[in-house]
Amino acid sequence: MSAMIETSLESPQPAGAPELSLVVPIFNEEESVRPLVERIIEAMAAFPGAWELVLVDDGSADRTLPTARNFLSRPGLDLTIVELQRNFGQTAAMQAGIDTARGRLIATLDGDLQNDPNDIPLMVRALEERELDLLVGWRKNRKDGLVVRKIPSWCANYLIGRITGVKLHDYGCSLKIYRATVIKQVKLMGEMHRFIPAWVASVVPSSRIGEIEVTHHARQHGTSKYGISRTFRVILDLLSVMFFMRYKARPGHFFGSLGLGTGFLSVLILFWLFIQKVVFGEDIGGRPLLILGFMLFLSSVQLITTGILAEMIARVHHRDDTSPSYIVRTVFQKGD
Known part of the structure; x- marks a missing residue:
């Protein structure tokens, strides 16, 4: 298309x-x-x-x-x-x-x-x-x-x-x-x-x-x-x-963009917690922000890998998808 x-x-x-x-x-x-x-x-x-x-x-x-x-x-x-x-x-x-x-x-x-x-x-x-x-x-x-x-x-x-x-x-x-x-x-x-x-x-x-x-x-x-x-x-x-x-022709860009965005946000959160732990000596083990940072990191990895898989599927099936969206029972023309 x-x-x-x-x-x-x-x-x-x-x-x-x-x-x-x-x-x-x-x-x-x-x-x-x-x-x-x-x-x-x-x-x-x-x-x-x-x-x-x-x-x-x-x-x-x-x-x-x-x-x-x-x-x-x-x-x-x-x-x-x-x-x-x-x-x-x-x-x-x-x-x-x-x-x-x-x-x-x-x-x-x-x-x-x-x-x-x-x-x-x-x-x-x-x-x-x-x-x-x-x-x-x-x-x-x-x-x-x-x-x-x-x-x-x-x-x-x-x-x-x-x-x-x-x-x-x-x-x-x-x-x-x-x-x-x-x-x-x-x-x-x-x-x-x-x-x-x-x-x-x-x-x-x-x-x-x-x-x-x-x-x-x-x-x-x-x-x-x-x-x-x-x-x-x-x-x-x-x-x-x-x-x-x-x-359609580049689904990896869609999922990859989301993945990079969530990954960047997770890096910021984890880096901030690292500063809090190393520089200020605060306990970060029970902070919800730590859980959020790791969840965003995992989401980033999943989105990026989903984009790679989507690219592979699109390249394999995009040009071969010729199946119709309907099934014809009969075609009637003059004389039928």
């Missing part, structure tokens, strides 16, 4: 590959999937290039998959449906769709009808005109609950921007346009889809990441998959992102 790439040199498209791939993860959206596909078809009618739709069913327990499969016979619709073996989460489903996509550009959006497909052609044009690698949607007039969704989202966006250095108004908007050559350099894991701009910033300059205002609709069917409890998970994920962005 840290490898540098030349984004100005587009990889040649395979023969018959579409210009744009639309990736939509769906989970228990049986009431939304039909109007969603209809709106996408209507919005993309005037798109000048070829496009495809990739629906990823993330282990739905309702009739989402059968409803989506009805569109496989739709004339003129280039549709691929990826059925995952179980519910792996939105991030893994998004990764599965990106891996399946064949387009030069990739658009992602939610399957709950809150993102507006009519924004996609405008975003594609803006991405090309501004020469960006990633264009993020900004739900300026968000149609969600203030306490449950908006306030936690505002806090998360502020913290992410401060820590990652990528300043955006809306990290959580799933409506994004990517250059395929860039996003396919990034491996998404866990629940890290909110941090995609930060991951992309690890392979391209942040100046090639932009945002644009998009339309946001209130949820019409079903219930939200997120609540205020997600704020705590976002904070934990943010700490992981901060670590991986700064120390």
